[in-house]
Amino acid sequence: MEQINITKLISKYLKHWPLFAIGIVACLLAVFLYLRYKAETQYETTSTLLVKSQDAGQGSLKGENIKDLGLIKNSYNVDDEIGILRSTGIMEKVISTRSLNINYYVEGRIRDVEIYGDETPIKVLVDETAKVIYDLPITVTLLDNNKYELQASINGEDFKLEQNFGDLVSSPFGTFTIDCREDSRYVDIGKPLYFVIKNTDRVIDNYLANLSVEQSTRTGNLLAIRFLYGHKKKGEYIVAGLIETYVEEMIKYENELAENTIKMIDGRLKLLSGEIQGVEKSVEQFKTKNDLTDVTSNANLYIEQANDYKKLISDYQTEINVINSIELYLEQGNLDTPIPASLSANDPSLTGMIDLYNATLLQKGQMAQSASNANPIIVNLNRTLNDLVKAIIENVRSAKNRLLIAQRNLQSNANKYQAQIAKVPSMERKLVDISRDKSTKEGLYLYLLQKREEEILSLAAPVSSTRIVSLPKAGRFPVSPNKTALYLSGILLGLFLPFCVVYTKGLLSNKVASIEELSSLTTAPILGEISRSTDADIIIANKNSRTPTAELFRLLCFNLEYLKKTEKNQTLLVTSTTKGEGKTFIASNLAITLATNGEKVIVLAFDLRMPSLMKNFDLPDSPGLTDFIIKNDVDIDRITQKHPSIDNLYLIGAGMEVNQVGRLMLSKRIEELITSLKSDYDRIIIDTPPIGLISDAFALNAYIDSTIYIVRKDTTKRDNVKSIESIHKNGKLRNTMVLLNDTKAPESYGYSTRKN
Structure with missing residues (x-):
């Protein structure tokens, strides 16, 4: 997992500090205006x-x-x-x-x-x-x-x-x-x-x-x-x-509740008063009509007789239940099994028929083991069993009717005694009920009188049980708006909005923004970076210059030696993807830096379609490369120009304008030129057209030792870096190294910046 460099992340946003400062000031001003003109103090x-x-x-x-x-x-x-x-x-x-x-x-x-x-x-x-x-x-x-x-x-x-x-x-x-x-x-x-x-x-x-x-x-x-x-x-x-x-x-x-309660109690008291008078009159009439002192003298005898009849009725009910069981058993058609012994009755004739039925059924079972159902004996036994069933059912029903009649007679006699028993306590119970009703109504009447007085007293002292513990008191300081919170929110919002702008811009941008991002997009060696020039001139890397950009060019020379893959690293090709990424600027100042270091340097303006190298040095383009390639009588000394003020620096311009430049790039004269220059100069720097538009640079791959590929910050697209990766991996240009141009000068130098 890729680790996040907090310092670099912070520095990424700190370089936009004016935007953050404006955001904070604007938000704090908005909070101030809101508090002064809009917010309501509470x-x-x-x-x-x-x-x-x-x-x-x-x-x-x-x-x-x-x-x-x-x-x-x-x-x-x-x-x-x-x-x-x-x-x-x-x-x-x-x-x-x-x-x-x-x-x-x-x-x-x-x-x-x-x-x-x-x-x-x-x-x-x-x-x-x-x-x-x-x-x-x-x-x-x-x-x-x-x-x-x-x-x-x-x-x-x-x-x-x-x-x-x-x-x-x-x-x-x-x-x-x-x-x-x-x-x-x-x-x-x-x-x-x-x-x-x-x-x-x-x-x-x-x-x-x-x-x-x-x-x-x-x-x-x-x-x-x-x-x-x-x-x-x-x-x-x-x-x-x-x-x-x-x-x-x-x-x-x-x-209101107390008043309604009093009204209800008054109505109820009036009703109870009439009911109590009626109850007292009923007690008086009942005592006059009934003499209750001799009524209970024979109560014990009545109770004993009634209990005897109840026992007989219970015995008859048991016999009826047994007969009902026998009848139900036979009606269910259970003719192949004996009648259970538990279903016996007290009637001898019924018991005899049941025993005969069971014996006949047993005999049939023994015969059925050795004879078929068509055997005359089996048929005769079946007929006997059917007759017995009918006789048993008829006997059962007759016995049941006799028992029911006897039971009803006993119940009638028992009821008579029960009526005699009930007569004595009913009168006594009626007297108790009347007395109890009277006592209940009198108690309720007294209770309502007491509650009526309580309600009248509550009306006389209308005090609520709700109590104020602390009187209403406003705070000394307002709780809204919270100025501290609002100003703090303003500061946070002032930081957040610019952060969102910078972050969104970074998400939406498709341009290379930093050397770290460039490193993540390609595996080609990174030579370093060249900061935006602080000088008004294109040529800034002179001997006496101490600007940040000039120092970075000196560092570039060291990195070239450090990253070289050949012994001399003599011939350097400088190119880029598109126009305006600063390849001619880099080639010019790199040549000056090497020359001031004591090397004999020559710069070739191989951007034959749109040459600009010689303009940087205020020198003419002709005679130049095209003249040498086309005209066999033109020698190298004729096209070579020595810089008038910089020692060890020589230049060859593009030459006269010609058509079909692509054909010229395949000329054998170029090989003669490069071979001759290698013997006379310590360093050969070739300025070529952008390879994203023209393929001229690839024709020079056979003559070079290394390639300096220029990427310009906030100009070169990320997708263009993919072509650098392809060139590096496939070896289309030898020893491809990437240089990031137009970065911000280190703060320690204290110089202002200018576009390269």
């Missing part, structure tokens, strides 16, 4: 409330009370109380009773300032049943202690009205009354004062969005109330109004 008002626990309350809701009777079911839950505090109904009452939908402002230079309470000199009461234009600024100008002037603009039309305090104002934007506050601390500093009527529903939604009610602990009944608002005093007043309204509603609800 303070947090907090309060703590203790609500009643479940099944706790006053009056009929405390302890063992009326709801134990199942008549009232009521309980309190902390979550329910939170829901009530955050309900729109409670908040609407808070707003409507305190006119919180009317906001007062004083105009400021940057933004308008809201005032409230004794900060305002007026108090506005709006009739919202009439037509009202919401969110309309209505300016109030105080004329004196009794008069004021209203100003408003409706659909581009200005409206003015002078009015006395306390008078009803009927205007196109609403009907209201404005009173003068005597306790006002308002000081007129010449800034316009105005008020705005807000839509109550929107105010409710806004307040509830800024309201938070939650349990202080998971198991406790303490509620923490938090409310955000831009004005400290008004925020405290809103929370206080919320708690006050909540307590009032709870007391109102509990009182």
Whole structure:
């Protein structure tokens, strides 16, 4: 896995530091403008409330009370109380009773300032049943202690009205009354004062969005109330109004519950009073009609006789069950098996027939082992068995009828005795039931009287069990906006946006951007890099130059020796993929550097189609290479030019313009030229056309020792580097080495940069 060089990664982005600086400054400026002109300062008002626990309350809701009777079911839950505090109904009452939908402002230079309470000199009461234009600024100008002037603009039309305090104002934007506050601390500093009527529903939604009610602990009944608002005093007043309204509603609800309970108890007491009188009269009549002292004298005898009859009835029922079993067994057609001995009866004749049936069936079974079903004996036995079955069934049914008749007679006698037994306790039980009913109604009557008094006492002391633990108090410092967090976010955003721009640019770019990236794209040796020139001249690598670019050319000479694959590395071909990548610049300055190092150097301008080498040195192109190749009478000395000011530096220009340059590149005269030059010069540098467009450079491969392939930063495409890799691997150009041009000069040199 490829390791990431953190230092290089950071330096990649640090070189774009102006962009990051602009991003940070712009974002911080945006945060500053937002805080100054847009953001609304909000303070947090907090309060703590203790609500009643479940099944706790006053009056009929405390302890063992009326709801134990199942008549009232009521309980309190902390979550329910939170829901009530955050309900729109409670908040609407808070707003409507305190006119919180009317906001007062004083105009400021940057933004308008809201005032409230004794900060305002007026108090506005709006009739919202009439037509009202919401969110309309209505300016109030105080004329004196009794008069004021209203100003408003409706659909581009200005409206003015002078009015006395306390008078009803009927205007196109609403009907209201404005009173003068005597306790006002308002000081007129010449800034316009105005008020705005807000839509109550929107105010409710806004307040509830800024309201938070939650349990202080998971198991406790303490509620923490938090409310955000831009004005400290008004925020405290809103929370206080919320708690006050909540307590009032709870007391109102509990009182209504107590009143309804009293009404129900009164109705029930009236009904019970009549029922108790009826029960007492029934007891009196029953005692007069019935004499209960001698009724139970023979009760034990009746009970003994009734038990005897019940035992006989049970015995008869057992015999009936046995007979039913025999009948069911035979009706199911079980004629090949004997009747079980368990199905015996007390009737001797029935028992005899069952024994005969079983014996006949046994005889048939023994005969069937040696005779077929057609045997006369077998047939006669089958007929006997069928007759016995019919006789047994008939006998069973007759016996069962006799037993049922005897059982019914016994039951009749038993019922008579049972009626005698029941007569005595029924009268005594009736008397007990009447007395019990009387006692129950009297107890309930007394209980309801007690609860009625408790409800009356609860109405006399309407105190809610809800308790304010801490009064509403606004914080000293605003909680929103958080300036530190916003400025920190601005800094982070100012860094993030340029980072995204640089990162995206890198993703979208298809150009070689660094020597590290170049190394990852090709296996060819990397000679190094040449920084962007700080000099206005093309020729910068003179003997006395100490610029970063000149120093890099000297380093290039060292790298050429280090990476050479031949002993002399005498002939160097300089080329690139496309025009404008700086191959002529590199060839020119490399030649100067080698010459100033004491080597005898000659530079050949083999870019015959668009020669530019000689222009860099202010020398003519002719006579030159084309003249030598075409004209046999032109010798090397005639085309060779010595630089007028640089020792050891010689040049050969492109020569006259000709057509069909490709044919010239195959001429034998080129081999004669290179061979002759190798004997006279220490270093031969050949400037060729770009190989991405023209293949002239490949024709010179036989005469060179090494190739310097120029790649220009942010100009050469990554795809073009693939051709370098192919040339290197296939040996199309000998000892191909890559040089990155137009990089940034090292910071340690402290030079400015210029495009090569």
